[in-house]
Amino acid sequence: MEIVLLENIKNLGKIGDVVNVKRGYGRNFLIKYGKALKASEVNIDLVNKKKTDLSEKNITFKKNAKKIFDIINKKNYKFSKRTKDNNELYGSIKPRELSKTIESLDKIEIKPSQFDLNKEINKIGFYEAKINLHAEVQAKIHIEVVKQEEAN
Numbered sequence: 001m002e003i004v005l006l007e008n009i010k011n012l013g014k015i016g017d018v019v020n021v022k023r024g025y026g027r028n029f030l031i032k033y034g035k036a037l038k039a040s041e042v043n044i045d046l047v048n049k050k051k052t053d054l055s056e057k058n059i060t061f062k063k064n065a066k067k068i069f070d071i072i073n074k075k076n077y078k079f080s081k082r083t084k085d086n087n088e089l090y091g092s093i094k095p096r097e098l099s100k101t102i103e104s105l106d107k108i109e110i111k112p113s114q115f116d117l118n119k120e121i122n123k124i125g126f127y128e129a130k131i132n133l134h135a136e137v138q139a140k141i142h143i144e145v146v147k148q149e150e151a152n
Helices: 023-031 041-072 095-106
Strands: 002-005 018-020 036-038 076-081 088-093 115-117 121-123 125-134 137-147
Touching: 002 023, 002 041, 023 036, 036 041, 041 095, 041 125, 041 137, 076 088, 076 095, 088 137, 095 115, 095 137, 121 137
Parallel strands: 076 137
Antiparallel strands: 002 018, 002 036, 088 121, 115 125, 125 137
């Protein structure tokens, strides 16, 4: 499926580029979330006319991403969880929980889809997660998972 991009997308292209993507990715993600349009002469002309506006919007988005980056990059977040005897968690820590924690502590909204976890967070220990704030801005956070003290 050929699409024309409305914003810079990492590993795909820049604003106005016409790229080939798999049909599901194009239809269910890029077009659905306003990141691209189906490639047709009308849409390509439309994007080329609006390219400066889209570029300015992208620059603003990137500046906001850099502000968020300055706040959360290399920041530590601590989670206290119930564990089994072998230090495994009863439930793993998911991006949605990370998103809610950052929002409550730092008053910054980050979508769960922006998180890139290297591995599943399902044991006590230290982890690192990447957050894709913009196609060109990626923050790293440190996550510490500790055993929750039993209240008797």
